[in-house]
Amino acid sequence: MVQIYPGTHAVPYENIDLTGGFWYEKQKLVREVSMQNVYRRFAQTGRFDAFRYQWREGMPNRPHIYWDSDVAKWMEAAAYYCKKQRDAELEAIIDDIVEEIAKNRSEDGYFNSYFGHLEPENRFTRRNDHELYCAGHLLEAAIAYRDATGKGKFLSLMIDYIDLIYRVFYVEKSAPFTSPGHEEIELALVKLYRATGERKYLDLALYFVEQRGTPVKEDVPGMIHGIAIQDHLPIREQKTAEGHAVRACYLYSAVADLALETGDETLFDTAKTLFDNIVRRRMYVTGAIGQTCVGEMFMGDYDLPNQSAYAETCANLSLALFARRMSVLDPDAVYADTAERVLFNSFLSGMSLDGRAFFYSNMQENDRTVKTRSYNSRHTLFTPDDTRVEVFQCSCCPPNVIRTIASIADFQYTADEDTIWMHQYFASAAHIGDKTVTVETAYPYDGCVKILYHGSAGKLALRIPGWCREYSLSIGGKMVTPQVKRGYAYLSVTGGDEILFRMEMPVRFVEAHPLVWDDAGRVAVTRGPLVYCMEGCDNAYPLRDIRLSESSDWRMVMDEALGVPVLETDGCVRHWNDNYLYGDCAALEICRVKMIPYFAFANRGSSDMVIWVLKL
């Protein structure tokens, strides 16, 4: 059994300043464009007004059960930006919402802009109606806002509410269900425990997690149970990732948090087993999860169809959040590899390059003829939209993307007394205890990372990415051959050391397990952490028929229109006589091929797209 590392902790984003490069630019874009745009669309659709409890029958924009969580994630993102730079405008918006919560909440502390206002008599009765999920997101926002501004009112209101939840669910057990229909509050409760030191919040989180898969108290109409919400087995008996993928990974994140806080190795084993099942059996090469639109759920092992992939942005992100928590528990690079795979690919694809529009589902292939097939409603082959939109009815993803980019540095480090683990290569300056670590890099487009270390002597553990086959390391200009353990190179460092970590970053073909039918005979083209794809608008050939060679001449060139470096090479296509549908094996002819990072697809209108290409 893997030992849970004692004393390891995450280094929070607040200790780290991004100083340039890939994520710095994304943070800037989100601050300048996405924050405003999501705010504007949420305001237009009544999501902020819902907090005023003033909607009346006949008015537009009837409040919805999950709107609180949408606004909460936007506030959380705002708080992260305020932490780095106080912002009167953002704070005014949040302070106003906090005042509305204070004014409209029930006497006992309850607040929900749908139930509290429109169906107060039904609060805590409908398991699937996202009440505890909304409470969890509001709590996360309140903690972030207190940390960012020192203003305690929001958190104080939320603590009142959480105390009510503690009483109803943990002390009185008076609700007809004993754990949330949509998990989220569990991990928020751990955050509250960490923020307050109050053990009761950890107890409640653990209670909710341990209630999963226990017999139902009362069968209320509309109540959901079972595998779709990870309620099919007690948590420690769950061995495969099942059901709604977002709910699943939020739950598993809480399990990881609880393993860390309680030292319960059975919880760690559970989290590790579930994590392995995902990354070894149920994850697209882009890090996307939740294969089917039906219930937004996981499907079986190796069942990873590309055309009908659901791969919700929130689901993909939730895997990164789960992976980040596992990195704290267990110094194995597989976790940070997975977080990286998600962040640079199927998480980032969730947002347009201009920061304005978002995907709910993230296509893993786009054969536009499929959309025109004559399937009717009884026989739908689900295909996600291939155009990002500014807001959707269920708009969980846009604010989830922005809060994550605002706090992206959370993914960079963990540390214990002796060792700093550098999981991600972001250009940044970090303060970790009495040490400072500065990183300069053009990652992910270049594999060279320059690190300056200051502070007392210790260990620096650098992740050798799973994609990396060749690298060199030097300290102060002197090549070193470090001990590598479970994907980390452990360096002994002292103050003033300059470390140069050079990862070779050629184009690399990746294959999928032979049981993945859709990908058999095909390869994903990768370079560093990026998965590349072909779009129809760049390539005048049938995309699925293009053959590529790993060893051919690959050129990385800046695509000015797209604003990202892209790959160009020569491939082959078949020379075919259109009079024949079937014929002898055709001769190949050379064709120019352009591939772009997967995260950049669908930014130039609707177009065919392929990740898995034929190998020459």
Place this chain on the structure above:
Amino acid sequence: MVQIYPGTHAVPYENIDLTGGFWYEKQKLVREVSMQNVYRRFAQTGRFDAFRYQWREGMPNRPHIYWDSDVAKWMEAAAYYCKKQRDAELEAIIDDIVEEIAKNRSEDGYFNSYFGHLEPENRFTRRNDHELYCAGHLLEAAIAYRDATGKGKFLSLMIDYIDLIYRVFYVEKSAPFTSPGHEEIELALVKLYRATGERKYLDLALYFVEQRGTPVKEDVPGMIHGIAIQDHLPIREQKTAEGHAVRACYLYSAVADLALETGDETLFDTAKTLFDNIVRRRMYVTGAIGQTCVGEMFMGDYDLPNQSAYAETCANLSLALFARRMSVLDPDAVYADTAERVLFNSFLSGMSLDGRAFFYSNMQENDRTVKTRSYNSRHTLFTPDDTRVEVFQCSCCPPNVIRTIASIADFQYTADEDTIWMHQYFASAAHIGDKTVTVETAYPYDGCVKILYHGSAGKLALRIPGWCREYSLSIGGKMVTPQVKRGYAYLSVTGGDEILFRMEMPVRFVEAHPLVWDDAGRVAVTRGPLVYCMEGCDNAYPLRDIRLSESSDWRMVMDEALGVPVLETDGCVRHWNDNYLYGDCAALEICRVKMIPYFAFANRGSSDMVIWVLKL
């Protein structure tokens, strides 16, 4: 423009005796097993009893609108067998049904065991309820039975009925629709014209065909129009095969028949355009058509998904029937190539090897994990059943298979005064005018065909199959190099000539057009006219990941359990570490591979199946 050949006619099955070999054995099996089995299941389900008009509310087996056609096709098959060998038992069954028709039909000649008995007031009001389709099939059976036995009562009754239809639809135009919802009667009417010489039946057939795509007379609830039933455009403006595939090819068959009988070249052009659209754009490599379960319809060009293929047995057969008619009009081998492709593959797959059970849909690939995917009813990915059954609720296919096998020799020849075209290589003895042609061959497993010609000097045109790349021809032991025109080798022959036609029959890889996404990078393994497939029960590897080479050592061996020759070779699969879902390109290792003819798949229980394999 291709000229319609004057004076060319089909040589009917009755002039040809199969003397052994592939189809002889199938005919024997159908006579000994399938005829009885289909009869028994139809009797058990009340299909024969329906002709007695004695069903009453509360009784089991309520008559159904299309049951007459099921029984009609069984009777037609029985008639074909009786033509070769009178059979008191079969005739007694048919004579009994004929008596019931005589007893129960309306005074004006109308007969339909559903409408005539249960809803007489609604006859000729519901376009989609298969009345004219049933009439067409009964008419075909009646003609075949008169020809086989000389007994005229059945045909006489049907002529009364057809005369009523002529009056209602052609003279009075009193029905609320002007052409059938399910085409079939059109081609039956041409048969009646040929059997009686009465021009009115040809007029009615032409009228029905020319009414398609004309404005609707009355919009009656439940009436269907439009593309699903080829009613979207006037027939001569239809350029692509659309809608319900069986209806489509029955209609196109009638168009071809009418082109022949009327000499109308615009009808020939229409038929040719539609035929080309199917075989160049919308047909599986097995000859299967009708890609989608939705409306049992054609989908767009090159949109040929394997896993969700519908490919109804009747649809596949209807393409062969259409192709056979085109062979009479136009001496191009593409038609007989297509008929052959269908007959040996997706038509024959419709029946189990033991002759007892049938497929409605014919899978083009079977990944059994797809069936266990958590698609719900709103998001179904259609996958056909992978087990044949003895009878289905909509049991059009079983009697369609048996009537076709009973009269399979219809496909072998066409002739005019000078020339005999040999389209198919069946071991047989044929009488064509004053000539006799005898064929000995072990086709389709062996490409050697020995032909004995007797009678006056003339031309013998042998089809060089589209799959054939090398062949030799000799007459009386002397090699000849004949003129080859549009796929036929034209030989001058005189009485007593012995012709030896040797087609080389190696394993041959076939590719699909680059726009067929599902097949890109893959090949279909063929040998002669047979398409082969891999089944999971024969191959202990992930089928979609097996790589094969055309030039490797292919061995044809008899599979005793299956009773058919199969192919064995060495292929490659990837050596993979199961701990990884994605990884570096893996080394290949040799594996033994067994492939069986596609028509023989699914005879050993449920199993994965793949036609399109990776090319090494």
